[in-house]
Amino acid sequence: MDITRLHEAGEKIKEMLKKTGYYSEPNTYQPDLSDGKISFSYAYPIKAFEKFLGYYDSENRVAFNPSISMRTDFSFCLAACRYRKDEDKDTIVLDGESDEKYYRKAKFALDKFRHEYSIKGSFDFYIRRYRRYQRAKGLSESSAVAAAVSRALVSTVFGDDAAADDVFVSRYARLVSGSGTRAAHDGISMWLSYPGMDIKDCAAFKVGENQKRIHYGVFPKYSDIPTDSAHRVAMNSIFYDRWVEEKFNNVLRLIPERFDIDDLLKIGESDMLRLNSVLMSEGLVIQTAESIRIIHEILKFKSKNDGLYFTADTGPSIAIFSSDRSIIDEFRENVEDEYLDGTYNFDEYKSKMSEFSREVQDYFMHISTR
């Protein structure tokens, strides 16, 4: 891997983002802590066009390359965070259960966060995911969780102004899950990340409106193939370096064309195939019989029709896109698979807020008196 060249390309990307107004110097905030303070937040998951796997600096969660995605509405996450001055043990409840995996992720992020701001005390998190599907893999629920918990934490520690600063929120979402950076924004956003960068810039920036011209949806598919190791597996591939290099080329092209959505759709498709390739080359086959069948249907349809695009993240759920609604409808006539239409309505979370608040009060009261 030619780290120097990636660093230089990354610096060039940052310069171009500055000139085009997408990048601004990150704001700083001072902690304003109050024992027992509770904050609420929400986040929606993203669908990546320019994807990422593999950390250049896993301690600081710096990815090898920038990545780009758009917000989707296939699920959402609500989170609440409470600060407790005199406790020394954080608590995490996800979907009603203490989850050891999420606890470890949160502990890692919180320890770094506390260290950065010299904060003592602990945080309690109560988190719930609300899905429009029964079960599926690769719909980026973890990005929504990361963004929601980060915003709740930022709100509790720094107050409303900081919590409204998506770039600032994305910086800490990163410590939970890389793709969480982008889930801190609406619309289209890019996580600026590259080897040897200034860590304070390692955050997501908004690079495109929440446009409504593109119709999208997803075929949710389940899989029990473990993908926890995907970052490491990808980096072991002989194809990894070439994959990463090409991403810098794509981003350098996208900035002057102002992240043209049609180009992003093409990149999303091509990068899904490459991501699958990189993992497959190391024996991690993330598609299932079900998803391969629908991919073949899509490829067959595409060979006869223009204007349909597809993508997927590290899982078998396949998303489709078109600027022409009728193309999506026509494709769907060929398949009987469960389909979720994507929308640009991101208000659904509001309907769950009061129920969620009651759960939060119950939970926080319970652990306070334990």
Next chain:
Amino acid sequence: MDITRLHEAGEKIKEMLKKTGYYSEPNTYQPDLSDGKISFSYAYPIKAFEKFLGYYDSENRVAFNPSISMRTDFSFCLAACRYRKDEDKDTIVLDGESDEKYYRKAKFALDKFRHEYSIKGSFDFYIRRYRRYQRAKGLSESSAVAAAVSRALVSTVFGDDAAADDVFVSRYARLVSGSGTRAAHDGISMWLSYPGMDIKDCAAFKVGENQKRIHYGVFPKYSDIPTDSAHRVAMNSIFYDRWVEEKFNNVLRLIPERFDIDDLLKIGESDMLRLNSVLMSEGLVIQTAESIRIIHEILKFKSKNDGLYFTADTGPSIAIFSSDRSIIDEFRENVEDEYLDGTYNFDEYKSKMSEFSREVQDYFMHISTR
């Protein structure tokens, strides 16, 4: 693509093959033509460990990299070739039918062959494939066809000594199908091929006995995904260069270890995954729902058991290997898929020879009197 480096690595491989006795200067033969002479031959298909896609020199059928395979018994091909001094149109009958695709392949090879030896006249070919399965893709039938027709042609034109010279036969099999070079040998063989090589060396050499220590078999799977474009598609992939480079490294390692079969099995598995990756990265997904399902079964089994290997060529039929028969039996208990046990008995073709000879006589008599 660093052609100079590949050329140098290829030259080094040739030198090493010379020193270890695998390579010998190709023999030359003089045509000894007799009008109406008919020769018969047979060939078995191969299963590749180190695979190839993409021609460096498509006019001369020089591949970008050396490739290695072993002979299998899942099918065989019988071929007859007749020389006709005063005819100017070749004829090809494959499985009882004139096949335009095979005619074009044969015409290309025959024109080059006639040019090399200043031969006038035409050749009639009668070819039949005999399969142990109903239908499947990726079982390398074309390699057996190429080797069988090449040997029949060599026998008709040069006589028995040349026909018994597998290296010489492989040189012309190459003009029909690259993998046909290796099908001209029994046991394990390598097609020496690299950019800028001396064309006379572009042939297959035997590099390992027809050992019987390894148990093998195949799950035949059918697919209607066209793979005619696979060579071109592979070369378009951003991963192609890296894939090819690594093959030279593998071969350079294999020669001093005398093409150790255990290493070949590992390479066969890893290279199958990479070949699929290279094609997938360009949108050619050669696995089907059926084959992906069995690949997942194999990967799951492998995660708990040592000693099972798999591979596949450009198609969904999946081959498995083990030095331990009980490992194969244990794996097969998990799946209900049709399975063909591979053997080292390559005499089955004899039982079809008399029937085939009658068909050949009928056909050649028929076209003589037309």
